[in-house]
Amino acid sequence: MNPGLRRLQAYPFERLHKLLAAVQPPHNQSPIALSIGEPRHEPPPMVLEALRANLHQLGTYPATRGLPSLRAAMAGALQRRLLPDAASLDPDTMVLPVNGTREALFAFAQTIVEAGANAVVAMPNPFYQIYEGAALLAGAEPYFLNTSPATGYVPDLEAVPIPVWNRCRLLYLCSPGNPTGAVLSSSYLLRALQLAEQHDFVIAADECYSDLYLEESQPAPSLLRAAYEAGNTTFARCMVFQSLSKRSSLPGLRSGLVAGDPRLIEAFLRYRTYHGCAMPVPTQLASIAAWSDETHVAANRRLYQQKFDQVLPILSNVLELARPAGGFYLWPDVGGDDAAFARTLYEGTNLTILPGSYLAREAAGENPGAGRVRISLVPALAQCIEAAQRLRDFIHAR
DSSP: OOGGGGGOOOOHHHHHHHHHTTOOOOTTSOOEEOSSOOOOSOOOHHHHHHHHHTGGGGGSOOOTTOOHHHHHHHHHHHHHHHSOTTOOOOTTTSEEEESOHHHHHHHHHHHHOOTTSOOEEEEEESOOTHHHHHHHHTTOEEEEEEOOGGGTTSOOGGGSOHHHHHHEEEEEEESSOTTTOOOOOHHHHHHHHHHHHHHTOEEEEEOTTTTOBSSTTOOOOOHHHHHHHTTOTTOTTEEEEEEHHHHTTOGGGOOEEEEEOHHHHHHHHHHHHHHTOOOOHHHHHHHHHHHTOOHHHHHHHHHHHHHHHHHHHHHTTTSOOOOOSBSSEEOOBOSSOHHHHHHHHHHHHOEEOEEGGGGOOOBTTBOTTTTBEEEEOOSOHHHHHHHHHHHHHHHHHO
16 A cells, blocks of 8 residues: 555544544534534525536536636636736646645645655645645655744745755645635745745645635735746746635535646646546536636625624634634634643534644644634624634633
């Protein structure tokens, strides 16, 4: 068997299930799940209509490259949202559909990393667990860049030793960050690109939360724009991953995109052709409707902003909280054992949250998730308010 399988740790939600298995929550309080980042807003009606109208096309094998009209819609969405008017994103050579960012982020490492090459895959810590699994199963060594208050919750690129950069083949970045909500600036992304050129590695920019930002006039910077403004008009060494899960509240559609360097797109397409992960035609046609519309995205963003508006004042006297720059998570310090806090909270209030230590690994002598919890503001507004009130009362009573 692949020896990397033995190094895979239990997924955070498997660990959470074990943590809570023997606990009985109060029956007089309805369960509210704040642990998983699964959007629960109503999906856009036109996407569902397009899906239903095209179910008859399930009898057709889809092409891995996707329909030209889908790639055009994806490229159009990226150009509208992320790039200057003068920029050109060729839908035939710079864009591919994928079955959600999770699948693509994993598969991309298998494409990029050369087996047996003593390779390093660098990633933020805490992190989306797919990054680590992708590195291990590609035969690479994960290298963790701790994100903490001291670093502004972004990976400190300058702290990485030169010998590590020389072995690095892939750097995962996530902006807005999961779980911190931190947004990487254009200057930060430019520095990452400089290091990639200097040390010959590729950047995988996980931008699946990029449509969820704090200020309507200040969208999160993208790696594509940073590359273009630096004169890298072909996006060399760049691969951006975006999804309809968070943007359009369509996690079950399993629809996303990758965009960037044509050389990387060509290699990834070759890998995916053998991997057998083409997007079904009805899903492609429904995705065109989602990528072609920004009105529902702005409305979705406002719903999350309303949740922060309501929840933060309730919790401000019991937790030290800052409104995140992006995403839909809270990442508070609970002042002690995060797993014990999550278990006791569930036992006392029927609220489910995720221990922060489950999302991180010990590196440089610390687990940067320890003592923190991730709270996902994905339920309806009324449920988020009720959950915040229960959490406030729980902390007051301790």
